[in-house]
Amino acid sequence: MKISLDFDSKRGFFPDLQKSYQPQTDLEEAKGHEILNLHNSLQAIHAKVDETNALLTKERETAHIRCFAHLQQIQTAREKGALQEAKDKLQAQVEDLTLDLQLQKRLKTELEEANGQEILELQNSLQAMQAKVNVTNALLTMDRESSQEKIDKLSETVEELKTLLESERNLKEEKLSESKQQKLEETEKRANQLQESMNRLEEKLINIELENKVLRQQALLMASQLKSILDLHSTSMQLKVADMEERPQKSLYEKQQEYQDLLIRCITQHLGFSKGRPVAACIIYKCLRQWQSFEVEKTSFFDRIIHTIGQSIEIQGNNNHVLAYWLSNVSTLLLLFMLEQAEANCPAFLFKQKLTVYVEKIYGMIRDNLKKQISSLLKLCIQAPRDFEPEFLNETNDSQDILIDHWQGIQNNLDSFLNILKSYYVPSFLVRKIFTQNFSYINARLFNSVLLRRECTTFSNGEYVKAGLSKLYHWCYKETEEYVGSAWDELKHIRQAVGFLVIHQKPKKTLDEISHVMCPILNRQQLYRISTRYSDDKYVTPSLSPDVIQNMRMLMDSDNSESSSFLLDDDSSIPFSVDDLSKSMDEMNIEDVEPPPLISDNSGFSFLKGRHES
Template identity: 65%
Template sequence: MGLMETYNLEERLVGLIAAQNLGFSKGRPIAACIIYKCLMQWRSFEVEGSSICDRIIETIGQAIETQDNNEILAYWLSNASTLLLLLQGLNLDGEAKYPALLFKQKLTAYVEKIYGMIRNNLKKQIFPSLGLCIQAPRIARASVIKGPAAYLAKAATQEILNKHWEEIVKSLANFLFMLKANHVPPFLVRKVFTQVFFFINVQFFNSLLIRRECCAFSHGEYVMAGLAELEFWCNKATDEYAGSALEELKHIRQAIGFLLIHEKPMKTLDEISHDLCPVLSIQQLYRISSMYHDDEYGTHSLSPEVISDMIVLMTEDSNNHVSRSFLLDDDSSIPFSVDDLSKSLEPMDISDIEPPPLICENAGFSFLLPRAD
């Protein structure tokens, strides 16, 4: 095959993958599979001056310019990660080794970039409802009603709060459906939800520590109801897609669990810091203890001895230059490597992939047609 003919085939291939969503065949992204077959057939890593790899990378870059179109992002995340998996199995030597390595590096960068865009888009989508969930207990307390109407008022407020949580769960479900429909590897799906749940954890936990004095039991009830909604969603999504997302809520779960303890004055510092709230620092525990009071039972928060012990420990930490920051930081890093991704995926057989009709019409692409045994 001459250089001009190869160039024309490259033009057709790039034009096709740029123009339309080629879909999937038994869960395998067709675009990634035919790109890989073409690169191997044309020995693109070995041909000096070949630009096909750069043009594929440019096509992906142009396709994801619309950063808020999650369907497009998920489609290309699926294709880029699959193409990366297929290339991981190559053992090229000599001149072909460097171009292949460079192509894989660029693909890796796009997998990481698209992953980050999808994760951030989900955070942005749930943030307004998350804010309403955080504000709901405070609003409810500000408009408290005494007497016979109190129960109805509390029920009405709980219904409003539930709607905010329902919006969050709906967003999670829609994203999961979209990622599954585009056959994004479950490994990446789990990473998305793990980081988004930690984002939820950070938002709630930090709001718990910076608000003014509040009523522990009322606040705890409201938040615990929402956390139960998230747990129900995780169970429905299954471990394959939700993974360890619930574990990322441990700060807020332990803090709310502390607020809901009935007999706080009876608890020792060792029980609180090691058994009840092992992930919370002394600074965080002290902050919660000093800002929340038990409205439901009229008890004190913690015994004076425990509070005194906390102050002593915080002073020692300060003298030892231990950070006194009690707020959490969100994690916006990329939580996986290419090796992690590759090890999570099963080897893929692409021999029976049917190329699109526009490809089949050209005899130069006959090598893409599945061969009869």
């Protein structure tokens, strides 16, 4: 009977073949309907996922070509069992399309979950910021009320002094008795005491003046009125005031502003390191403690420091040298701050929180920059070149060296990043976390590619990936656990998958050996997929025995607790807390850290040279 090779999209694959084999079983008809439903589902996905359109179109065209080839084989070799072989290959194609559909649905779900999580985080941040604003407003109200009470009391005292001086002025023409002379002396003494009290009050209000200029002006006005009243009483006091006017001096507030401006200018420069200690962090901490900034209730200097750090990393976010420099400084400053025993008020507490945020942010930027560097190379390390010969790896062979150059490129990037982090004295705890997360990323990328691409589950490809992984192993061994930590353990999935691909005599392996000895980290979904997709392109040996695969399938169907997903996720979270970081770092002695030239000769920073900080 002649079989038509025309494809009818409305009636499904092989319409004439369906006519020729009406007596097929219900199972075969169900599979035909399943293929038609799958085709319709893929058409619906085309309208939602533009990026998938080209891939699915190519797969359909490939399927058509393969189908025509299979029909030709069926027509020429029906009595040799070719029909069953074509059916199996067609089923594999349907399985691939089903998996692609599952992957697209999963990506869409993950995107929606990520968006929802981002919105929730933004809402929480907004609520936290609103709470901080409320606390700040309450503190400002308390400061105003307290200052107003002090000023009211001072005004009452000044009014009393005015009345007293006015009465003394009326008695000026009269002859002063000894008792009245004594009374006048007491008044002068009281005025001097009042002047001293006023000076002390001005010093206490300096911190409030930083945030509230109105109160500062009122205090200065009261001081000016008091001086005018005292001038009317004492000629000597008038001369003293005149002398002060002739030699004006800057207020303490203005001097402090100058010192803060100079320090900000200083830390914008690359200050380097002193015996492994970041100079910028040490100088900032010593200045904050000297100026008692941790104790004040109002100050904007913390925000200026944070702004300087943020501006530097935003402008040069792709420069790993700049990021490593600030990661070292910010993490050290955070550690020093946590060792501070003085009680921290609201500005200091917010400063600690912002330092924590910047440690996490800079860490994430460095980690992601390394991911970008190795990501393009991983694409070339997934599938072995056609002329790859693993037996020549231990021999001097330039052509084989070129074939594994992509793996060497990954090692070179790891070396480059590690040297940068070491040169800027980034805490080894953070260095270990960076490489551990990047090795986890390598594991997920390679493992998912092996499970998704049939051409990657071959014996030769297993040998190629194994040769590349050996380079990563030697790199971890060379750099020691101090800097790479448990990075090699993060490659367990791809290591065990490759071990399965290259193991010999697979049909003799039992399910217990495979699942508990060779590949204990892999779940049943992953084991089943790699076992059924494996092909030996070198020795043409079979995969696991049919009984083992059947038992594996039965366990998968009976175990509902296991997830149906076989792909690995890339974890981009921050894998440590502030407490973890502080516990990993030793206490630091910063007494002998010398100030940079910009401030070393300034008398306002003389405390930086002393042995003890005040």
